[in-house]
Amino acid sequence: MNELMIKAKKAKEIVQSLGILSTATKNQALLVIADQLEKQSEYLIHENKRDIEEARSADVSQALLDRMILNEKRIHEMAEGLRLLVEIPDPIGEQIESWERPNGLQITKVTVPLGVIGMIYEARPNVTVDAAGLCLKTGNAVLLRGSSSVIHSNQAILKIIHEGLKQTGIPMEAIQLIEDTNRETVDQMLKLNEYLDVLIPRGGAQLIKTVVQNASVPVIETGAGNVHVYIDKDADLEMAKRITVNAKTQRPSVCNAAETLLVQKDWAKKYLVELLAELKAKNVELRGCETSLSIVPEIKKATEEDWETEYLDYIMAVKVVNDVEEAIAHINRYGTKHSETIVTNNTETAERFLQMVDAAAVYHNASTRFTDGFEFGFGAEIGISTQKLHARGPMGLKALTSYKYIVYGDGQIR
Amino acid sequence: MNELMIKAKKAKEIVQSLGILSTATKNQALLVIADQLEKQSEYLIHENKRDIEEARSADVSQALLDRMILNEKRIHEMAEGLRLLVEIPDPIGEQIESWERPNGLQITKVTVPLGVIGMIYEARPNVTVDAAGLCLKTGNAVLLRGSSSVIHSNQAILKIIHEGLKQTGIPMEAIQLIEDTNRETVDQMLKLNEYLDVLIPRGGAQLIKTVVQNASVPVIETGAGNVHVYIDKDADLEMAKRITVNAKTQRPSVCNAAETLLVQKDWAKKYLVELLAELKAKNVELRGCETSLSIVPEIKKATEEDWETEYLDYIMAVKVVNDVEEAIAHINRYGTKHSETIVTNNTETAERFLQMVDAAAVYHNASTRFTDGFEFGFGAEIGISTQKLHARGPMGLKALTSYKYIVYGDGQIR
Numbered sequence: 001m002n003e004l005m006i007k008a009k010k011a012k013e014i015v016q017s018l019g020i021l022s023t024a025t026k027n028q029a030l031l032v033i034a035d036q037l038e039k040q041s042e043y044l045i046h047e048n049k050r051d052i053e054e055a056r057s058a059d060v061s062q063a064l065l066d067r068m069i070l071n072e073k074r075i076h077e078m079a080e081g082l083r084l085l086v087e088i089p090d091p092i093g094e095q096i097e098s099w100e101r102p103n104g105l106q107i108t109k110v111t112v113p114l115g116v117i118g119m120i121y122e123a124r125p126n127v128t129v130d131a132a133g134l135c136l137k138t139g140n141a142v143l144l145r146g147s148s149s150v151i152h153s154n155q156a157i158l159k160i161i162h163e164g165l166k167q168t169g170i171p172m173e174a175i176q177l178i179e180d181t182n183r184e185t186v187d188q189m190l191k192l193n194e195y196l197d198v199l200i201p202r203g204g205a206q207l208i209k210t211v212v213q214n215a216s217v218p219v220i221e222t223g224a225g226n227v228h229v230y231i232d233k234d235a236d237l238e239m240a241k242r243i244t245v246n247a248k249t250q251r252p253s254v255c256n257a258a259e260t261l262l263v264q265k266d267w268a269k270k271y272l273v274e275l276l277a278e279l280k281a282k283n284v285e286l287r288g289c290e291t292s293l294s295i296v297p298e299i300k301k302a303t304e305e306d307w308e309t310e311y312l313d314y315i316m317a318v319k320v321v322n323d324v325e326e327a328i329a330h331i332n333r334y335g336t337k338h339s340e341t342i343v344t345n346n347t348e349t350a351e352r353f354l355q356m357v358d359a360a361a362v363y364h365n366a367s368t369r370f371t372d373g374f375e376f377g378f379g380a381e382i383g384i385s386t387q388k389l390h391a392r393g394p395m396g397l398k399a400l401t402s403y404k405y406i407v408y409g410d411g412q413i414r
Numbered sequence: 415m416n417e418l419m420i421k422a423k424k425a426k427e428i429v430q431s432l433g434i435l436s437t438a439t440k441n442q443a444l445l446v447i448a449d450q451l452e453k454q455s456e457y458l459i460h461e462n463k464r465d466i467e468e469a470r471s472a473d474v475s476q477a478l479l480d481r482m483i484l485n486e487k488r489i490h491e492m493a494e495g496l497r498l499l500v501e502i503p504d505p506i507g508e509q510i511e512s513w514e515r516p517n518g519l520q521i522t523k524v525t526v527p528l529g530v531i532g533m534i535y536e537a538r539p540n541v542t543v544d545a546a547g548l549c550l551k552t553g554n555a556v557l558l559r560g561s562s563s564v565i566h567s568n569q570a571i572l573k574i575i576h577e578g579l580k581q582t583g584i585p586m587e588a589i590q591l592i593e594d595t596n597r598e599t600v601d602q603m604l605k606l607n608e609y610l611d612v613l614i615p616r617g618g619a620q621l622i623k624t625v626v627q628n629a630s631v632p633v634i635e636t637g638a639g640n641v642h643v644y645i646d647k648d649a650d651l652e653m654a655k656r657i658t659v660n661a662k663t664q665r666p667s668v669c670n671a672a673e674t675l676l677v678q679k680d681w682a683k684k685y686l687v688e689l690l691a692e693l694k695a696k697n698v699e700l701r702g703c704e705t706s707l708s709i710v711p712e713i714k715k716a717t718e719e720d721w722e723t724e725y726l727d728y729i730m731a732v733k734v735v736n737d738v739e740e741a742i743a744h745i746n747r748y749g750t751k752h753s754e755t756i757v758t759n760n761t762e763t764a765e766r767f768l769q770m771v772d773a774a775a776v777y778h779n780a781s782t783r784f785t786d787g788f789e790f791g792f793g794a795e796i797g798i799s800t801q802k803l804h805a806r807g808p809m810g811l812k813a814l815t816s817y818k819y820i821v822y823g824d825g826q827i828r
Binding site for chain 2: 012015016017019020099101105107114115191193197198212213214216218219220221236239242243246247250328332354355356357358359360361362363364365366367369370371375376377387388389390392393394402403404405406407408409410411412413414
C-alpha cells in the first residue's frame with residue numbers, strides 16, 4: 001500500500017468516531033489551531049519561504065507566487081476563518097424529520113457527516129487551513145492533496161493542526177496531508193470509491209474538469225461561471241450602467257463576474273453607446289455581435305468562441321437580442337448555470353427570465369457578484385456549485401453533510 | 415449527430431418549459447397515459463410478444479423472460495402506478511426558504527427539476543412506464559435507454575405516452591426512447607455532460623458499477639445491499655429468530671434482504687443452535703466462521719469472500735463476534751451502507767450501534783426489509799441510494815428535484 005492507501009484506510013477506520021464528537025470538542029480544536037497558527041507564524045513563514053524560493057528559481061508567474069505567499073496578515077486571516085466557524089451552529093446530529101408508520105416503526109432522519117472527503121486543490125496554503133476547518137466542524141475526515149509547490153507550507157500547517165487535534169483528543173487521522181505529490185496520486189484518488197465518500201476539487205477550470213471527467217468517486221463540482229447581464233427593453237439606464245459595470249469590473253477574476261452583455265435591440269438603439277462608454281472608461285475590451293457593431297462600430301467583432309469564454313479579465317462580449325426569449329435561449333445555450341441577471345422595470349419579463357433561465361442564482365435588478373456564501377448569509381463558504389445534485393449555488397456547511405434514517409421498532413417484520 | 419445527440423439536444427431545448435407546467439397539466443397527462451395503456455393493452459401485448467419470441471429463440475433464462483413479459487395484470491399495475499403519482503403533491507416550485515439581506519436583497523430558494531435525466535436500465539418494460547411517470551410529475555425531461563431485448567415493447571409504450579403528451583400539450587421531447595441499442599450509445603451517454611444533468615442506472619450490480627465507474631455525468635447510485643443482522647448479547651430469542659428469518663427469507667432476491675448474521679459470543683453459546691435451526695428449516699444454506707462451527711459443526715465454513723457477497727439467495731454467512739464494537743467494525747468494513755439492524759433489549763448498546771454504523775438505514779429491533787419508499791411512506795420510489803451525496807436511502811419524488819436561488823433587488827451592487 002502506498003501513502004495514499006494507508007492514509008485513506010486509516011481515515012475510514014476512524015471516521016465514524018468523528019460524527020459523534022461534541023460541538024464543544026470540535027470548537028475547542030478550531031480555537032486551539034487558530035491560536036497556534038498565529039503563535040507559530042514565524043515557523044510557518046520560514047517554511048513558506050522554502051516554497052517561495054523554489055518557485056522563484058523555477059520562474060513561476062507573479063500572480064501564482066502571490067497566491068502562495070504566507071505573511072502575518074494572511075496567517076491572521078486564516079486563524080480568523082477558523083474562529084468564524086466556531087460561531088456557526090453545528091450541522092451534525094440535527095433531527096430533520098421524524099414520523100411513525102402505521103406498523104409502529106419510528107423513523108427519524110438525522111444529519112450525519114459525508115464521511116471521508118478527498119480535497120484536491122492548487123498552490124494556496126490558505127485552502128489547507130480552510131478545508132481542514134470546514135471538515136473538522138462537520139465531523140468529516142479529509143485527505144488534503146495540495147500542490148507540490150507549497151508542500152513545505154502545507155507540512156508546517158499540518159504539524160500545527162495535528163498538535164491541536166492531539167490536545168483536544170481528536171484522532172490525527174481526521175485531517176491528513178497527502179505528501180506524495182505525484183500526478184498518479186490524484187488519478188488514484190479519483191477512483192478510490194472503497195475509502196472516499198466524496199471529492200471536492202478547488203482551483204482552476206482545468207483541474208475541476210479533470211476531476212469531473214475522470215472520477216468515479218462522487219464529486220461536488222465548484223464550477224466555472226460564464227455569467228450574463230441582460231438589459232431588457234424596459235431597463236432603467238442608470239441601473240443598467242451601475243449593474244453592468246459592477247458585475248464586470250468590481251473583481252473580474254472571480255466566477256460570479258459577468259462575461260457577456262445581452263441588450264434588447266430597441267434599448268440598444270437608444271442607450272448602447274452610452275452603456276459601452278462606461279465600460280470602456282473602466283478599460284474593458286469589448287467584442288460585439290454584428291448588430292452591436294452597427295451601433296458602436298469601433299469595437300472588435302465577437303466570434304462564436306467569445307460566447308463560450310469565461311474571460312476572468314477586463315473583456316466583455318456584447319450581443320444585441322430581439323427580446324427576453326432570445327436572451328434566455330442564449331444563456332441556456334452558452335451559460336454554465338452559475339449566476340445570471342436581468343435589468344428591467346417590467347415584472348412580468350423579469351419573472352419569465354427568473355423562471356426560464358437555468359442557473360444556480362438568478363437575479364432581478366442586482367449584480368451577479370452577490371453569488372457568494374458570505375453575501376447570502378451562510379457564514380462560511382465551501383464553494384459555489386454549478387451542478388444540480390446535492391447542493392447548488394453557494395454552499396455552506398450543510399453541503400458537507402448527508403443524513404441517515406434511524407428506525408426504532410419492537411420486533412416488526414414484513 | 416447520431417440519434418442520442420439529436421434527442422439529447424432537443425430535450426435540453428425544451429426542458430425549461432417542463433419546469434413551469436402546472437400540476438393539473440402533468441396530472442392530466444399521467445391519467446391519460448394510464449387509461450391509454452389499459453385501453454391499448456392488446457396492442458402492447460402483441461408488440462411484447464415479438465420481443466418474447468425473439469428472446470425464446472435466443473434461449474434466455476426463464477427468470478429474465480418472466481421480467482420481460484407484459485400481460486393484462488402487469489399493464490394494469492403500470493397504469494395504477496401512474497395514477498398513484500397523481501395523488502402525490504407536486505414537488506416543483508416549492509419555496510423552501512426565503513430571507514432578506516441587510517442590503518435589501520430578497521433571496522428565495524425554490525425547488526426546480528433536475529433537468530435532463532438519462533435513465534439506463536435492463537429488460538423490464540415496466541421501468542419504462544415507471545421512469546416516464548416519475549420524470550413527468552417532477553418536470554424533468556428523460557432519455558430512456560432500455561435493453562434491446564424489449565425494444566418493441568418500449569416502442570409501443572412510447573407511442574402511447576407520446577399520444578398522451580400530445581393530448582395535454584406537453585412537448586413530446588419530454589420523454590424520449592433511445593432506440594439505438596448499441597453498447598456505444600451507453601458509453602456516449604455516460605459522458606454527455608453537455609446535455610444531461612444526471613444519470614440514473616436501474617438494474618443489476620454490474621450495470622450500476624459500469625455507470626458509476628465510467629460516467630462523468632453525475633450519477634444517482636441505486637446500489638447493492640450487503641446487509642447484516644446483529645444479534646446482541648441482550649437480544650430476545652424469539653425476536654432474534656423472527657427478525658433474522660424475515661430479513662433473510664421473506665424475499666431473498668432484493669437489496670434490503672440480509673446476507674450476513676453476526677451473533678454476540680455469549681448469546682451464541684446459548685442460542686445459536688436454535689437460531690440456525692430456524693434458518694435451516696427455511697432451506698437457508700449457512701456458511702460459518704470458526705467459532706460458529708465450534709457451536710454448530712455441521713454447517714459449511716465461510717471464506718473471506720462470503721463476508722463480501724450479496725447472495726440475493728437462500729444463503730447466509732454467520733459470524734460470532736465478541737461485542738457490539740466488533741459487529742460495528744465488521745459492518746463498516748464489509749457493508750455497502752444500505753440497511754443494518756441490531757436486535758437487543760439494551761438501549762445503550764442499540765444507540766451505539768445506530769450511531770456508529772455507516773448505512774442509509776439503521777434499525778433497532780426491526781427487519782431490514784422495511785428500507786423501501788412505500789414502507790417509509792414516500793408514496794413512490796425511484797430507488798434506494800447507497801451514496802451519501804444528494805439523496806440517501808429510499809428516494810421519493812424529491813430526489814428528482816434540485817433548487818435555484820431567485821434574488822430580487824432594486825439596483826444593488828457590491
